[in-house]
Amino acid sequence: xxxxxxxxxxxxxxxxxxxxxxxxxxxxxxxxxxxxxxxxxxxxxxxxxxxxxxxxxxxxxxxxxxxxxxxxxxxxxxxxxxxxxxxxxxxxxxxxxxxxxxxxxxxxxxxxxxxxxxxxxxxxxxxxxxxxxxxxxxxxxxxxxxxxxxxxxxxxxxxxxxxxxxxxxxxxxxxxxxxxxxxxxxxxxxxxxxxxxxxxxxxxxxxxxxxxxxxxxxxxxxxxxxxxxxxxxxxxxxxxxxxxxxxxxxxxxxxxxxxxxxxxxxxxxxxxxxxxxxxxxxxxxxxxxxxxxxxxxxxxxxxxxxxxxxxxxxxxxxxxxxxxxxxxxxxxxxxxxxxxxxxxxxxxxxxxxxxxxxxxxxxxxxxxxxxxxxx
Amino acid sequence: xxxxxxxxxxxxxxxxxxxxxxxxxxxxxxxxxxxxxxxxxxxxxxxxxxxxxxxxxxxxxxxxxxxxxxxxxxxxxxxxxxxxxxxxxxxxxxxxxxxxxxxxxxxxxxxxxxxxxxxxxxxxxxxxxxxxxxxxxxxxxxxxxxxxxxxxxxxxxxxxxxxxxxxxxxxxxxxxxxxxxxxxxxxxxxxxxxxxxxxxxxxxxxxxxxxxxxxxxxxxxxxxxxxxxxxxxxxxxxxxxxxxxxxxxxxxxxxxxxxxxxxxxxxxxxxxxxxxxxxxxxxxxxxxxxxxxxxxxxxxxxxxxxxxxxxxxxxxxxxxxxxxxxxxxxxxxxxxxxxxxxxxxxxxxxxxxxxxxxxxxxxxxxxxxxxxxxxxxxxxxxxxxxxxxxxxxxxxxxxxxxxxxxxxxxxxxxxxxxxxxxxxxxxxxxxxxxxxxxxxxxxxxxxxxxxxxxxxxxxxxxxxxxxxxxxxxxxxxxxxxxxxxxxxxxxxxxxxxxxxxxxxxxxxxxxxxxxxxxxxxxxxxxxxxxxxxxxxxxxxx
Numbered sequence: 001x002x003x004x005x006x007x008x009x010x011x012x013x014x015x016x017x018x019x020x021x022x023x024x025x026x027x028x029x030x031x032x033x034x035x036x037x038x039x040x041x042x043x044x045x046x047x048x049x050x051x052x053x054x055x056x057x058x059x060x061x062x063x064x065x066x067x068x069x070x071x072x073x074x075x076x077x078x079x080x081x082x083x084x085x086x087x088x089x090x091x092x093x094x095x096x097x098x099x100x101x102x103x104x105x106x107x108x109x110x111x112x113x114x115x116x117x118x119x120x121x122x123x124x125x126x127x128x129x130x131x132x133x134x135x136x137x138x139x140x141x142x143x144x145x146x147x148x149x150x151x152x153x154x155x156x157x158x159x160x161x162x163x164x165x166x167x168x169x170x171x172x173x174x175x176x177x178x179x180x181x182x183x184x185x186x187x188x189x190x191x192x193x194x195x196x197x198x199x200x201x202x203x204x205x206x207x208x209x210x211x212x213x214x215x216x217x218x219x220x221x222x223x224x225x226x227x228x229x230x231x232x233x234x235x236x237x238x239x240x241x242x243x244x245x246x247x248x249x250x251x252x253x254x255x256x257x258x259x260x261x262x263x264x265x266x267x268x269x270x271x272x273x274x275x276x277x278x279x280x281x282x283x284x285x286x287x288x289x290x291x292x293x294x295x296x297x298x299x300x301x302x303x304x305x306x307x308x309x310x311x312x313x314x315x316x317x318x319x320x321x322x323x324x325x326x327x328x329x330x331x332x333x334x335x336x337x338x339x340x341x342x343x344x345x346x347x348x349x350x351x352x353x354x355x356x357x358x359x360x361x362x363x364x365x366x367x368x369x370x371x372x373x374x375x
Numbered sequence: 376x377x378x379x380x381x382x383x384x385x386x387x388x389x390x391x392x393x394x395x396x397x398x399x400x401x402x403x404x405x406x407x408x409x410x411x412x413x414x415x416x417x418x419x420x421x422x423x424x425x426x427x428x429x430x431x432x433x434x435x436x437x438x439x440x441x442x443x444x445x446x447x448x449x450x451x452x453x454x455x456x457x458x459x460x461x462x463x464x465x466x467x468x469x470x471x472x473x474x475x476x477x478x479x480x481x482x483x484x485x486x487x488x489x490x491x492x493x494x495x496x497x498x499x500x501x502x503x504x505x506x507x508x509x510x511x512x513x514x515x516x517x518x519x520x521x522x523x524x525x526x527x528x529x530x531x532x533x534x535x536x537x538x539x540x541x542x543x544x545x546x547x548x549x550x551x552x553x554x555x556x557x558x559x560x561x562x563x564x565x566x567x568x569x570x571x572x573x574x575x576x577x578x579x580x581x582x583x584x585x586x587x588x589x590x591x592x593x594x595x596x597x598x599x600x601x602x603x604x605x606x607x608x609x610x611x612x613x614x615x616x617x618x619x620x621x622x623x624x625x626x627x628x629x630x631x632x633x634x635x636x637x638x639x640x641x642x643x644x645x646x647x648x649x650x651x652x653x654x655x656x657x658x659x660x661x662x663x664x665x666x667x668x669x670x671x672x673x674x675x676x677x678x679x680x681x682x683x684x685x686x687x688x689x690x691x692x693x694x695x696x697x698x699x700x701x702x703x704x705x706x707x708x709x710x711x712x713x714x715x716x717x718x719x720x721x722x723x724x725x726x727x728x729x730x731x732x733x734x735x736x737x738x739x740x741x742x743x744x745x746x747x748x749x750x751x752x753x754x755x756x757x758x759x760x761x762x763x764x765x766x767x768x769x770x771x772x773x774x775x776x777x778x779x780x781x782x783x784x785x786x787x788x789x790x791x792x793x794x795x796x797x798x799x800x801x802x803x804x805x806x807x808x809x810x811x812x813x814x815x816x817x818x819x820x821x822x823x824x825x826x827x828x829x830x831x832x833x834x835x836x837x838x839x840x841x842x843x844x845x846x847x848x849x850x851x852x853x854x855x856x857x858x859x860x861x862x863x864x865x866x867x868x869x870x871x872x873x874x875x876x877x878x879x880x881x882x883x884x885x886x887x888x889x890x891x892x893x894x895x896x897x898x899x900x901x902x903x904x905x906x907x908x909x910x911x912x913x914x915x916x
Binding site for chain 2: 154155157158159160161162163164177178186189190192193194195196197198199201
């Protein structure tokens with residue numbers, strides 16, 4: 001879905017993507033602590049839009065258009081020529097800025113959704129042991145984001161107890177350090193616990209094979225990143241995006257298979273990958289496919305611009321594609337709620353939702369793909 | 376089984392070694408208890424056994440640690456996972472997966488055990504630790520005791536030969552702690568596992584110990600030996616040992632059962648005396664009410680945290696809130712400082728609703744020291760912490776520093792709060808909270824991680840607070856603390872008040888919350904060794 005958002009500039013389509021994503025999350029999220037990260041990302045998205053518009057107004061580019069109002073403008077010294085502060089503000093420019101912000105915001109919301117549906121622990125278990133060192137780093141990073149949400153709550157409580165501001169700029173500044181500290185601590189603990197329980201063990205594999213496997217995987221991953229960029233940013237890399245992407249995937253596969261052979265790791269009752277999982281993954285791709293098809297068929301409203309000022313049209317095919325992404329809301333296996341109204345440990349966090357965090361067997365395995373399919 | 380040869384360790388930039396020239400050998404099937412003050416190097420010693428020290432912590436380790444024939448020199452922690460199982464202080468922080476069953480299987484997956492064997496071992500472990508009803512539960516929904524048992528199970532499935540536990544019961548209520556310790560004792564007896572446990576609350580683990588290891592700290596040599604012998608001269612001792620010393624029992628009893636057998640003459644001598652504690656009667660006089668709740672209920676979604684609670688908090692009283700993990704103690708304290716609006720009912724603190732109160736005004740009326748006292752501290756040094764506290768509360772500069780001096784003299788001013796000992800950190804947090812002189816002082820689990828001397832200090836401070844007319848509320852699992860300091864005790868269960876009355880009556884009538892002395896001297900309601908000593912001195916030998 002995030003990819004779809006990058007590829008379009010039509011505000012109606014963007015709004016629709018956001019709505020679909022939020023709906024799916026609402027239908028299928030658990031009450032785990034990280035589920036609330038969507039709200040956080042939503043807020044972040046709104047801030048992004050606001051900042052983008054303010055920047056556009058203040059540093060306006062003096063593009064022609066319907067002038068709304070005129071700000072007093074500053075005359076800058078000659079070395080800053082080309083940068084304008086203040087001056088006439090055009091409606092088109094503001095709308096364009098809004099659109100830009102909206103795109104970013106929708107992408108953020110997609111990531112927020114990924115975060116709130118997928119348990120980081122569960123994703124982590126799927127990580128191949130070849131990437132041991134990287135794996136530990138990823139562990140730390142993955143545990144970091146949801147932990148921050150929890151830590152913020154307890155730090156905010158503590159600040160209130162000290163009689164300090166919990167809101168506003170002063171509050172934010174004072175909270176940053178303890179929050180980061182707390183979340184980092186927690187993540188390090190997780191990593192050390194994984195290590196002492198044998199994560200990344202290898203039997204007597206020789207070092208050079210291991211190193212080769214690791215480097216193949218890492219280079220492959222890098223190639224994938226570059227390739228994805230090439231595919232998304234049309235016109236860069238001279239059309240080499242797709243080949244690079246393919247080569248990257250091949251290298252990754254090679255590295256993982258060589259390394260995987262050497263690691264002694266088994267799976268306990270692996271998550272089944274049955275038709276609901278396929279449906280979920282496919283529906284994510286559908287949105288992208290719909291958009292691509294609409295574009296291929298020459299629908300101009302996929303790439304939309306407010307120059308000249310106009311009401312955006314609605315490409316039907318792309319619409320259908322995005323709506324298909326609603327399917328997971330029904331198709332994804334519901335998280336079975338087997339958790340009784342049992343007492344929670346009474347930690348300083350006092351997080352109510354931690355209690356109801358539902359058990360997810362088949363469900364969690366598939367739900368990450370809702371978003372991964374679109375990433 | 377475990378062999379430490381001339382082991383010395385210091386952290387990166389530190390001058391003083393945490394451990395120096397440690398020689399220790401632990402044989403198979405032993406249950407060793409490691410005792411020492413916070414910061415004495417207990418945790419370092421434990422982590423050295425599976426190589427987390429120095430692989431994960433950094434620092435310099437000299438000498439050699441050999442576990443089941445493997446040296447940590449050549450084997451990083453992950454290579455020792457099938458020999459040593461390490462359970463950390465906070466089990467929730469060590470969970471890698473989110474469901475009980477997956478968590479149990481995690482270590483085996485890493486070891487590459489056959490799926491069929493894995494399935495079998497998971498079932499065995501579920502049975503062994505009594506977890507089978509919880510198998511599909513989310514880890515976060517478990518109570519503290521259950522989490523701790525899952526954490527133990529999660530390392531047991533790898534069938535290690537050594538189990539290392541760092542303060543496994545410090546966060547648990549008495550019943551849950553018993554549950555965990557019983558599981559440990561069973562592992563030692565049935566499976567011949569070697570177990571090393573670090574623990575502050577000696578009274579809980581001593582009956583199970585085969586050997587005691589005292590870590591004096593600052594690199595002084597370890598004292599290792601039979602618990603009974605070591606206890607005779609140990610400066611730190613649980614109440615049962617102190618009572619034994621007082622009564623001159625030989626050999627020193629370590630369990631309540633042993634003590635009760637020899638205690639019959641003592642019980643007879645004390646039968647005619649009414650047990651009291653200095654100041655106890657005075658405190659029961661109801662002073663003016665500082666805070667009250669009226670039909671207070673709080674729910675988190677489906678969960679009812681506290682339900683329909685009517686309580687009054689009076690001046691000059693130390694109130695102990697007890698109850699198992701998750702019974703609503705912390706929620707109730709949170710309500711008194713207005714952390715979130717109640718679902719129903721009202722809270723009244725000195726005539727105000729704490730939720731609507733500005734933070735600055737709030738701290739003049741009520742102060743809360745949270746479970747993790749460090750959360751209250753932000754500054755880089757103790758001195759800076761004190762002056763910001765003065766500034767925050769609008770006090771005369773120096774007020775907090777003076778308060779700190781009263782609570783615990785000699786806290787180094789230039790030290791970072793994180794580098795303080797647990798007791799010093801608590802004292803600093805307490806000073807910060809007390810400086811604006813709030814009439815209502817709340818402490819959430821203050822003795823967690825405290826050694827005996829720090830606990831003595833805390834008891835003295837709480838007594839002073841009561842005498843100065845504060846209303847003190849403690850939420851705690853520590854029954855010995857309650858026995859020593861509380862005037863009134865309230866037991867919460869599932870968010871409701873099930874007992875409310877004079878502490879002596881409440882704790883003595885409950886088999887779970889009774890302190891050791893009360894268990895030994897039942898049916899007479901004696902609570903502490905000090906009371907017994909006072910009584911014996913009164914009647915003469």
